[in-house]
Amino acid sequence: PFNNLSRLKTPIMILTAKGEEYDKVIGLELGADDYLTKPFSPREVLARIKAITRRTEDEQSNEGENWEQQRDIYRFPDFTVDLTDYSVEKKGEKVNLTPKEFELLAYFVKRPQRVLSRDKLLNGVWGYDYVGQTRMVDMHVSHLREKIERDPKDPQYIQTVRGFGYRFEGESNQNN
Structure with missing residues (x-):
């Protein structure tokens, strides 16, 4: 119980x-x-x-x-995100994410191929318009790239859409 x-x-x-x-x-x-x-x-x-x-x-x-x-698991070629137990694995190893990094990654994987502005990400992950803090999104995206991308300098999954925000480019084999 x-x-x-x-x-x-x-x-x-x-x-x-x-x-x-x-x-x-x-x-x-x-x-x-x-x-x-x-x-x-x-x-x-x-x-x-x-x-x-x-x-x-x-x-x-x-x-x-x-x-x-229910299991909410998103599998990608390089990593797996389990939204049910708040875990991420890369090559069979657990990836240590902060709570906000995990929430940001979950927000991305649930919205593949969509351009998400920094303001939209702030509202969706932090829960409201956090005025003047869009650089915080950039910092979290940078940390996520370091943890999940093969080459953070040339990201495959979290793409920057110049002048707009970010787009998650992952194709998932999702299991529920």
Whole structure:
């Protein structure tokens, strides 16, 4: 009965006075869903909590009651993404991704061949428009390329679409 607890996602919001870009990036890299610096209004905090809660509730309700019977696995020539147990393997070895790197990769593999703007990725992965932080997407994409691509300098899977964003070029043999 307690196995299901590991599937629940507890949203994490950092409220802090540290407003440097480095601090924000580290907080989000470590798995926070949102990062808010002082001063902020109570209304903004509540709006952000509602947005995070709405996103996590939608994800959990979409999994259905029989999630244990479902496997959401995407197989590519160079790696495998298992959305059910939040794992990635490359050549039979586990790939260590941060929570946000994994969420970004999952977002890509579910939307192959589609050009995704940085703003769309921020909204889809971080859950809202994170104004002024589109470079954070570039940083996460760079880290993902280092971990899943054969040659990160000449990526096969995560392609840059100059002036627009990124496109995932993987053909998957998906198992459910």
